[in-house]
Amino acid sequence: MANPLQLVGRITLGLFAEIGRLAVFAGRVKIAAVTPRWYGGEILRQMVRIGFYSLPVVGLAAVFIGAALALNIYEGGSRYGAEQFVPNIVVLGISRELGATITGLMLAGRVSAGIAAEIGAMRVTEQIDALETLSASRYRYLYAPRLIAALATLPLLVMAANIIGVMGGWLVSVYGLGFDSTVYLRNTVDFVTRDDILVGLIKAVLFGGIIAIMGCYQGDRSQAGATGVGRAATLSMVGAAVLVLAFNYVLSTLFVEIGL
Amino acid sequence: MSGPLLKLEGVEKSFGTKQVLRGVDLEVARGQSLVVIGGSGSGKSVMLKNALGLMTPDKGRIFFDGEDVTKANGKAREKMRARVGMLFQSGALFDSLTVWENVAFRLINTPGAKRKDARERAIETLKKVRLGSDVASLYPAEISGGMQKRVSLARSIISEPDLIFFDEPTTGLDPITADAINDLIVEMVRGLGAAAVSITHDMASARKIADEIAMLFEGKIIWRGPAADVMNSGNAYVDQFVHGRAEGPIQPAI
Numbered sequence: 001m002a003n004p005l006q007l008v009g010r011i012t013l014g015l016f017a018e019i020g021r022l023a024v025f026a027g028r029v030k031i032a033a034v035t036p037r038w039y040g041g042e043i044l045r046q047m048v049r050i051g052f053y054s055l056p057v058v059g060l061a062a063v064f065i066g067a068a069l070a071l072n073i074y075e076g077g078s079r080y081g082a083e084q085f086v087p088n089i090v091v092l093g094i095s096r097e098l099g100a101t102i103t104g105l106m107l108a109g110r111v112s113a114g115i116a117a118e119i120g121a122m123r124v125t126e127q128i129d130a131l132e133t134l135s136a137s138r139y140r141y142l143y144a145p146r147l148i149a150a151l152a153t154l155p156l157l158v159m160a161a162n163i164i165g166v167m168g169g170w171l172v173s174v175y176g177l178g179f180d181s182t183v184y185l186r187n188t189v190d191f192v193t194r195d196d197i198l199v200g201l202i203k204a205v206l207f208g209g210i211i212a213i214m215g216c217y218q219g220d221r222s223q224a225g226a227t228g229v230g231r232a233a234t235l236s237m238v239g240a241a242v243l244v245l246a247f248n249y250v251l252s253t254l255f256v257e258i259g260l
Numbered sequence: 261m262s263g264p265l266l267k268l269e270g271v272e273k274s275f276g277t278k279q280v281l282r283g284v285d286l287e288v289a290r291g292q293s294l295v296v297i298g299g300s301g302s303g304k305s306v307m308l309k310n311a312l313g314l315m316t317p318d319k320g321r322i323f324f325d326g327e328d329v330t331k332a333n334g335k336a337r338e339k340m341r342a343r344v345g346m347l348f349q350s351g352a353l354f355d356s357l358t359v360w361e362n363v364a365f366r367l368i369n370t371p372g373a374k375r376k377d378a379r380e381r382a383i384e385t386l387k388k389v390r391l392g393s394d395v396a397s398l399y400p401a402e403i404s405g406g407m408q409k410r411v412s413l414a415r416s417i418i419s420e421p422d423l424i425f426f427d428e429p430t431t432g433l434d435p436i437t438a439d440a441i442n443d444l445i446v447e448m449v450r451g452l453g454a455a456a457v458s459i460t461h462d463m464a465s466a467r468k469i470a471d472e473i474a475m476l477f478e479g480k481i482i483w484r485g486p487a488a489d490v491m492n493s494g495n496a497y498v499d500q501f502v503h504g505r506a507e508g509p510i511q512p513a514i
Contacts (some may be wrong), residue, residue, distance in 0.1 A: 127354055130353075130354070
């Protein structure tokens, strides 16, 4: 067995090397995304794939989370006779936290892993080399459109998740817990502030970046063969999900600190 | 213009501790078809990727049309790539695009180009590789391996390059299809007046498409001569390879 200090050192160095590689990669993709030339057709196609086709899965996740949240808040609130706060806390929890987190997590699976598998397969079948020989940079043709599409569509998806999540809570409250529909909706709308919505949308943009970059990064580094591509998909999904949750916490702390 | 179109000078490349290229010197004249033969793992593909600029050599220099492109990027690299075509071993067609979009990829992505014109050019080029317009709208996954090779060939010749690289053009094809591809390569290269650099271990293919043959062994060019001489080269290594004998100075890679 190696010296334990050696092992710790190797792991630490490996971690920093990985962070460095990811940062350099992310920098290159960002530069490609903000400088010409842009492939408009590719950007549009990725927006449809990342944004539009994710709507069902995001909507389904949001409606169930909203419904479960309402039930639990009712259960907890009733211990203090505070059941009437269900709509307020549901809309707060969803718009500030859960709408963005759920969307981020679902897309870490659906989009990040999908991008990694696709790019990985392209790498393995020499399609990425072919792109370069045809004078198209992979950063501009493949990665930047995915980043731009994710940054643009994630806030829209989170907005949809917020609305659908609140509706999930409303469904359970009205049909299961005996709330009056009009009162419930009025409480929701009166309580939620512009800042609450903004918090979720800012998170959405950051999560979009994480999801697209992780997928492209792992795909770009993919090793040969089916195992390599599978590994890239797994790593990107796990990486994106963990980063989404970690940055969600960091941003929540920050927003509470600055009073947003 | 004079001088070789492509020139490799003392090119070395290692991966970790494994040195793959140990000083490759190679010149390709305008309009010349050079075939580089060599066993699996002799560094043929790595040599090709270095020449194309997909990899950067550790040592040595690469010249294209007299210009040093060893570390070229941006404009200089684009200028070279616009004059070079490449047929990948697996075809490397973009599977999210249709056949004609693959063939016309460079045209479609030229700013200001019209899709309709690009499509016509693509169908014209497909005709040259004996494919009808009926395959133009199919996706690469919907056509056979031999057809994919043809489409890929069409993609590499559509912009009429001065130099075309062929990476094992006949690998994975049946002998008849392979021969048809060889004929097409000869026809296209002659038709364009382009230079060609092919790597292969298929001797039938090598003899058919080469003006000259060079052999790569352990990361160096150990022999080069006219295609007609390859069967009687007098070089023990070349002799063993072209006659496909397990016994000889080269150890089988198993």
